[in-house]
Amino acid sequence: xxxxxxxxxxxxxxxxSNILWNLFLSHPGVCSPVRETLQIFGAFSRHASLxxxxxxxxxxxxxxxxxxxxxxxxxxxxxxxxxxxxxxxRWVLKTLxxxxxxxxxxxxxxxxxxxxxxxxxxxxxNGLVFLSETLAAIYPQAIFFNLVRHxxxxxxxxxxxxxxxxxxxxxxxxxxxxxxxxxxxxxxxDCHLARFEDLLEDPAGFIRDLYLKAGLDFDPRRKVRLxxxxxxxADGSRRSDLxxxxxxxxxxxxxxxxxxxxxxxxxxxxxxxxxxxIIRAGNGPLMEKxxxx
Numbered sequence: 001x002x003x004x005x006x007x008x009x010x011x012x013x014x015x016x017s018n019i020l021w022n023l024f025l026s027h028p029g030v031c032s033p034v035r036e037t038l039q040i041f042g043a044f045s046r047h048a049s050l051x052x053x054x055x056x057x058x059x060x061x062x063x064x065x066x067x068x069x070x071x072x073x074x075x076x077x078x079x080x081x082x083x084x085x086x087x088x089x090r091w092v093l094k095t096l097x098x099x100x101x102x103x104x105x106x107x108x109x110x111x112x113x114x115x116x117x118x119x120x121x122x123x124x125x126n127g128l129v130f131l132s133e134t135l136a137a138i139y140p141q142a143i144f145f146n147l148v149r150h151x152x153x154x155x156x157x158x159x160x161x162x163x164x165x166x167x168x169x170x171x172x173x174x175x176x177x178x179x180x181x182x183x184x185x186x187x188x189x190d191c192h193l194a195r196f197e198d199l200l201e202d203p204a205g206f207i208r209d210l211y212l213k214a215g216l217d218f219d220p221r222r223k224v225r226l227x228x229x230x231x232x233x234a235d236g237s238r239r240s241d242l243x244x245x246x247x248x249x250x251x252x253x254x255x256x257x258x259x260x261x262x263x264x265x266x267x268x269x270x271x272x273x274x275x276x277x278i279i280r281a282g283n284g285p286l287m288e289k290x291x292x293x
Contacts, residue, residue, distance in 0.1 A: 014157030
């Protein structure tokens with residue numbers, strides 16, 4: 001395969017996926033395919049692309065890379081596996097032309113050789129967790145991280161972005177995806193579970209643990225790059241004290257100053273008791289297993 005030891009990040013949309021992705025992309029030995037996996041290989045959706053249609057034809061699975069397909073994928077042909085690998089490689093090389101991703105540190109730019117030899121970190125949202133076995137068949141040395149987040153806070157984000165408006169529909173979606181994340185993390189040595197809340201509590205320790213499991217070196221003096229976005233504050237306002245959309249390099253030990261430790265609490269407070277009861281009714285045992293009250 002052209003891509004060596006890739007890192008796949010299975011996350012919920014609105015669940016901290018961009019933060020997790022950037023934590024890996026801040027490592028000088030890791031690059032990205034610039035876009036999310038579903039954007040590269042989307043077919044028959046708003047993310048439709050030529051690569052997506054070709055992959056759908058080769059795999060005979062139109063919804064192979066559909067984030068709302070919450071079912072296990074069927075095995076794919078050698079031709080489809082090779083095409084996916086070549087497409088990932090082509091997109092990773094776009095790192096060289098991206099105004100942000102071309103930087104391997106605050107002041108240094110990747111060389112072409114470095115990009116070609118970097119490990120790839122790709123972001124797979126929602127139902128793409130069911131694609132992990134397919135990707136593992138393509139890349140036997142791949143590492144997978146499944147990022148979970150408290151369902152109350154997650155539902156608030158999904159509701160605000162009009163992804164879900166019914167707590168019952170969300171509860172079913174959350175259970176289906178989260179159970180798969182937990183199952184894979186408990187039964188596959190190449191798969192690890194991570195909690196968004198642990199990132200907020202101890203950013204440096206969280207990154208150290210991620211890098212250790214991924215086989216990457218950790219240096220607390222190294223800066224990490226995050227993208228500034230508006231977020232909910234205790235007073236109910238949604239803003240960022242930094243320039244929205246801009247990327248900032250931050251010393252690892254000061255990362256906590258960039259993240260809002262109370263964000264889950266602020267978001268959960270926006271839900272009605274009835275909504276929380278519906279979500280817990282469908283996910284009680286799962287929430288307890290993950291340490292969510």
